[in-house]
Amino acid sequence: MPRSPAAIDALVGHRIAERRAAMGLSQTALSQRLGVSPQQVQNYESGANRVSASRLNDIAVALGVAPGALFPALSSGEASESDDLSRLRIMTATPEGRVVAAAFPLIRDRNLRQALARITEALAPAS
Numbered sequence: 001m002p003r004s005p006a007a008i009d010a011l012v013g014h015r016i017a018e019r020r021a022a023m024g025l026s027q028t029a030l031s032q033r034l035g036v037s038p039q040q041v042q043n044y045e046s047g048a049n050r051v052s053a054s055r056l057n058d059i060a061v062a063l064g065v066a067p068g069a070l071f072p073a074l075s076s077g078e079a080s081e082s083d084d085l086s087r088l089r090i091m092t093a094t095p096e097g098r099v100v101a102a103a104f105p106l107i108r109d110r111n112l113r114q115a116l117a118r119i120t121e122a123l124a125p126a127s
Helices: 007-022 027-034 038-046 053-063 078-091 095-106 110-123
Strands: none
Touching: 007 038, 007 053, 007 078, 027 038, 027 053, 078 095
């Protein structure tokens, strides 16, 4: 009799799927980055297969997030995290936003990242 996924396995899988989709990646594209089959990615996302710590780290790196971002919030900071995720989803809804989201963490110079953030804030309409 097949086991049903544990709640945390399903949640982590769902978070992986959400982030992958927000980045505009297919399961095949993520599987190529990880060196696994697309079916394996599908099993991770459905919670059918548990994700080991090392694989979770590989997935987080491929998706440009900290491994902890793939787990549920543990504190009252959950609302803030939810707001951040909402903004990230909005940003990555366009091809240009996905390019910025993918490239930003690769900018090694902190001063350049800060300058880009200031430029972006200056160009955005006041909310």
